[in-house]
Amino acid sequence: MSRFLAVFLFALSPLLSAEKPNIIVIMADDLGYGDVGCYGAKAVKTPNIDQLAAKGLRFTSGYCSASTCTPTRFSLLTGTFAFRQKGTGVAPPNGPALIKPGTETMASILKKAGYATAVIGKWHLGLGDPKPDWNGELKPGPLEIGFDHCLLLPTTNDRVPQVYVDDHRVRNLDPKDPLWVGDKAPDENHPTGITHRDTLRMNWTHGHNQTIHNGIGRIGFYTGGTAARFRDEDLGDAWINETNRWIEAHAKEPFFLYFASHDIHVPRMPHERFQGKTTLGYRGDAIVEFDWSVGEIVKTLERLKLAENTLIVLCSDNGPVLDDGYVDGAVEKLGTHTPAGPFSGGKYSIYEGGTRTPFIVTWPSRIQPGVSDEVVCTVDLAASFAALTETPLAENACLDSQNILPALLGEKGAKGRDSLLQQDNNGTNLGLRMGEWKLVRMKTKGKSQAVVTMKTRDESQAPLNRLYHLSNDPAERKDVSLEQPERLKAMIAKMDEIVEAPTRN
Numbered sequence: 001m002s003r004f005l006a007v008f009l010f011a012l013s014p015l016l017s018a019e020k021p022n023i024i025v026i027m028a029d030d031l032g033y034g035d036v037g038c039y040g041a042k043a044v045k046t047p048n049i050d051q052l053a054a055k056g057l058r059f060t061s062g063y064c065s066a067s068t069c070t071p072t073r074f075s076l077l078t079g080t081f082a083f084r085q086k087g088t089g090v091a092p093p094n095g096p097a098l099i100k101p102g103t104e105t106m107a108s109i110l111k112k113a114g115y116a117t118a119v120i121g122k123w124h125l126g127l128g129d130p131k132p133d134w135n136g137e138l139k140p141g142p143l144e145i146g147f148d149h150c151l152l153l154p155t156t157n158d159r160v161p162q163v164y165v166d167d168h169r170v171r172n173l174d175p176k177d178p179l180w181v182g183d184k185a186p187d188e189n190h191p192t193g194i195t196h197r198d199t200l201r202m203n204w205t206h207g208h209n210q211t212i213h214n215g216i217g218r219i220g221f222y223t224g225g226t227a228a229r230f231r232d233e234d235l236g237d238a239w240i241n242e243t244n245r246w247i248e249a250h251a252k253e254p255f256f257l258y259f260a261s262h263d264i265h266v267p268r269m270p271h272e273r274f275q276g277k278t279t280l281g282y283r284g285d286a287i288v289e290f291d292w293s294v295g296e297i298v299k300t301l302e303r304l305k306l307a308e309n310t311l312i313v314l315c316s317d318n319g320p321v322l323d324d325g326y327v328d329g330a331v332e333k334l335g336t337h338t339p340a341g342p343f344s345g346g347k348y349s350i351y352e353g354g355t356r357t358p359f360i361v362t363w364p365s366r367i368q369p370g371v372s373d374e375v376v377c378t379v380d381l382a383a384s385f386a387a388l389t390e391t392p393l394a395e396n397a398c399l400d401s402q403n404i405l406p407a408l409l410g411e412k413g414a415k416g417r418d419s420l421l422q423q424d425n426n427g428t429n430l431g432l433r434m435g436e437w438k439l440v441r442m443k444t445k446g447k448s449q450a451v452v453t454m455k456t457r458d459e460s461q462a463p464l465n466r467l468y469h470l471s472n473d474p475a476e477r478k479d480v481s482l483e484q485p486e487r488l489k490a491m492i493a494k495m496d497e498i499v500e501a502p503t504r505n
């Protein structure tokens with residue numbers, strides 16, 4: 001290359017390929033703001049996550065975009081709020097691929113930027129069109145929207161089937177024992193969590209009483225694929241083994257890994273070596289397993305001398321829940337632990353506990369350690385990574401993703417979001433944060449919405465629109481909408497504006 005060309009290229013791109021950081025998004029499942037040590041947890045020790053926070057930026061206002069899994073993951077990858085596309089609530093076992101091929105995603109952006117890309121862990125964004133072909137090619141899926149490789153738990157582990165999807169195929173599937181998945185029992189003798197409840201090793205409280213696998217009732221029915229089925233206890237190890245293998249194979253090129261742990265979603269069944277590690281039951285033990293995974297990833301990066309130039313974002317897909325359908329001790333053994341920290345609500349809720357979660361960003365060679373109070377959200381990672389790698393975004397792509405890279409990197413004076421919309425599962429109920437103010441807009445007065453630090457609050461008399469001052473009242477207990485009619489009006493108008501039109505800046 002001529003010197004001129006080199007100088008020209010250098011001027012054009014301050015981030016030459018050698019300097020491009022590797023990017024790892026570690027997304028926990030149902031991990032609450034108060035569930036880890038560096039956010040105040042005492043009953044469970046998370047040394048690896050705490051170490052990450054000590055070396056990077058710990059956000060006190062880091063959010064996921066929805067209070068359930070599928071919509072948060074949809075908007076994480078597409079940079080567009082899930083409520084803009086119908087059918088993006090919690091995906092069923094035979095649900096189709098929700099992100100259509102050709103959609104710009106975090107993975108396709110980084111692939112264009114020259115990254116090797118992979119997703120390892122829980123998918124829960126549907127496979128196939130119009131439904132998954134479990135015995136054939138499972139596509140479209142991650143490989144059709146920018147990932148080079150995937151090893152997946154196809155839905156979520158309380159839903160069938162318990163098999164790994166390796167690129168386009170179910171791993172270890174014996175063609176002589178085809179896998180069948182359906183939403184009705186295949187025959188009247190099919191054992192279920194209802195007919196064989198006394199054989200279960202983890203009882204159910206609601207739902208989760210259809211096909212039984214590994215002594216645990218699930219949502220949905222399946223038969224066959226016996227050799228392909230995994231043990232719940234082995235999931236954490238499977239993700240780490242694959243991660244180590246994949247990172248080693250791509251150590252010499254920039255890579256992007258979306259590491260989607262299943263911890264600490266139900267059924268909580270951590271590996272035997274983590275069982276009993278906390279006083280909180282399997283929910284706490286699964287947090288320890290998650291923390292172990294984080295430590296293993298960091299260790300691998302250090303061993304391969306990649307740690308300095310790897311940007312890691314650690315986040316969660318929604319807030320915490322105790323009883324999510326199984327009897328696993330989470331309720332009985334809670335003690336004084338506060339999974340949502342100082343906030344109200346949790347999973348399914350539009351209160352802060354539903355979406356304000358641990359959010360840590362590290363990049364040792366670039367980020368100064370510290371704590372940031374800037375408002376940042378998982379929906380913004382797509383546009384921010386596009387900016388980081390200088391990849392232009394198409395007009396119709398990542399419609400709600402704002403480039404907040406300087407705030408994510410903790411640059412001096414850098415601002416996060418001015419306003420942030422939050423949705424529940426289907427976007428029926430919405431929240432809007434603007435500075436210290438929070439508008440909660442209910443369409444329905446659901447019981448699950450009204451949870452104060454995991455306890456039910458009677459909201460039968462509450463108005464549908466409520467206003468809270470978050471620094472005075474982080475638990476959103478004192479509605480000030482009557483005292484602040486002008487502010488209420490302005491925030492409702494702002495919410496309408498965001499709902500009607502995308503918000504990319």
Ligand code: NG6
Pocket residue numbers: 029030068069070090124156158206207208219265266318324325
């Ligand atoms: C709910 C399930 C819950 C969990 C959730 C999805 C019942 C009664 N409840 O419908 O257990 O699976 O969906 O969780 O079936 S998420 O984190 O993947 O969004």
Ligand code: CA
Pocket residue numbers: 029030068069265317318
């Ligand atoms: Ca979740």
